[in-house]
Each structure stands twice: as C-alpha cells, then as structure tokens.
Amino acid sequence: MTLYYTLVFMLLVAEMTIFMLLIVPLPFTIRRRMFTFISENPVIAKLQYGLKITFIFILILFIDSVNRVYRVQVELAAATDNGKGSGTAAIMGHERLEVQARKFYSQRNMYLCGFTLFLSLILNRTYIMILEVLRLEEKIKQYEGTDKNTKQAEKLAMAGEPGEISRLKKELAKKDQDLENLKKQASGLHREYDSLTEKYAQTQEDGTPKKMK
Known part of the structure; x- marks a missing residue:
C-alpha cells in the first residue's frame, strides 16, 4: 500500500x-x-478546515481508483474474448496473476476511499444532529426549571426579595387596593344615580316636584 x-x-x-x-x-x-469545546476551539476549527481539503484529495483518489477498476475490467474482458476466439488462453501464468492483482488493488483502493468519504458524511450529519438534540434538551430544561442557570436566576430572585422585588410587590398591592376603592366609589355613585333617577321620574309623573329629603 x-x-x-x-x-x-x-x-x-x-x-x-x-x-x-x-x-x-x-x-x-x-x-x-x-x-x-469542539464548536468553540479555534484549533479544532483549523483542523476541520484542513480535513475538508484532505477529503477533496481523497475524492480525487476515489475517482482515479474507480477509473482503474474500470480499465482493468475492460482489459480482462478483452483478453478473455481474445483467448476464446483463438482457442487458447491469452493470459496465462504470472500475466493472469498480475491482472488479478491489479484488479484487487484497484478495488481495494476504491472501497477504502469510498468508505472514508461516506463515513465523513455520516460523521458530519451525526455531529449536527447531536448539537440540535443538545440545544433542544437545554431549552426543555430551561422551560422545566431544571437548568443550572435557571436555578441560579431563581435563587438571585429569592435573594433580592427584600429589595426591588418587595418594593414592586408593595406597589402592586397598593394599585390593587386603589382599584378596589375606585370600584366601591363607582358602585356607590351608580346607586345614588339610580336613586336620583327614580325620584326625578316620580316628580314627572305627579306633575309637581316633591320635597327631597
């Protein structure tokens, strides 16, 4: 080799x-x-770039090995046809062994380069799929609150409870109380309006205004 x-x-x-x-x-x-580490390391990024160039040369070797296998097949078929036509074996002894050896080496090189290229595609696809799975798992952990960063954020929020968060909660409670008071005032005004409306209607029916208490 x-x-x-x-x-x-x-x-x-x-x-x-x-x-x-x-x-x-x-x-x-x-x-x-x-x-x-693999995604962010600059040395591995340069190594991946070098491997891409290497795979281009392996592709050239694969094409050359396929061409050699084809030529050996054609040569062996032509020699076999000539031997049948002349009635004697055209390729005998060490000559036949040489052709068979060339065929074996050409096929070996073709399979070697082919499997190397095919496995490189599988590795690339597997790497991308694993990265996608890791990204989805990390999102799921964040949504479920089991991620380390999420837990730290919750701890910080709990630690800041007496400060900013406590002030915001007090303001929210105050707004809720003001809203409740406004609802009560609006309800009282609505009842007073209904009472005045009924008294006004009675004065219109009698034709004379009644003394309002």
Whole structure:
C-alpha cells in the first residue's frame, strides 16, 4: 500500500473511533461541555478546515481508483474474448496473476476511499444532529426549571426579595387596593344615580316636584 493510501486508511480508522465516541451514551453536562469545546476551539476549527481539503484529495483518489477498476475490467474482458476466439488462453501464468492483482488493488483502493468519504458524511450529519438534540434538551430544561442557570436566576430572585422585588410587590398591592376603592366609589355613585333617577321620574309623573329629603 502506498503512502497516501496508508494515510487514507489511518483517517478511516480515526473516523471510526470518533464515530464510536459520538454514539457512546454520556451525561448531558459532559456531552454539552465536550461539544461546546469542539464548536468553540479555534484549533479544532483549523483542523476541520484542513480535513475538508484532505477529503477533496481523497475524492480525487476515489475517482482515479474507480477509473482503474474500470480499465482493468475492460482489459480482462478483452483478453478473455481474445483467448476464446483463438482457442487458447491469452493470459496465462504470472500475466493472469498480475491482472488479478491489479484488479484487487484497484478495488481495494476504491472501497477504502469510498468508505472514508461516506463515513465523513455520516460523521458530519451525526455531529449536527447531536448539537440540535443538545440545544433542544437545554431549552426543555430551561422551560422545566431544571437548568443550572435557571436555578441560579431563581435563587438571585429569592435573594433580592427584600429589595426591588418587595418594593414592586408593595406597589402592586397598593394599585390593587386603589382599584378596589375606585370600584366601591363607582358602585356607590351608580346607586345614588339610580336613586336620583327614580325620584326625578316620580316628580314627572305627579306633575309637581316633591320635597327631597
């Protein structure tokens, strides 16, 4: 195996290891810290950029290996047809073994590059899905009040009870009391208005105003 295909194989093994680490069940806090570190670390960002360039070269190697497999297949088929037409085997001994070896190496390189590219797509999609799941879990914890930041905010609110929050509650209670007083005054005025309306109606019916007490 040549040097660049050896590097491709090492990259494939690294991808398999990373994939196993991604699917290992971990506590929510540890998983969130790990993915936060991966997302915000500038060194890992540069490494990801370098891997994108590397995958472009692997794609070129994959296309070349597919081309080699096709050419070996065509060569082997042509040699087999020539052997049948002449009545003798056109490829014998070490020549046939050489063609079979070239076919095997070409197919091996094609599978190696193909699986490396395919696993890179799976890793990228898995990483995005895990980030989305972590974001949704964090939102759920905030809504349920089980998140650490939410608990801290509640503690701060409780600690500030005698201060600003207490003053606001007193103002709210005062407004409620004023509103209740206004309702009572409005009710009294409404009853007085009804009483005056009835007395006025009686004076109109009798034709003479009555002495009002």
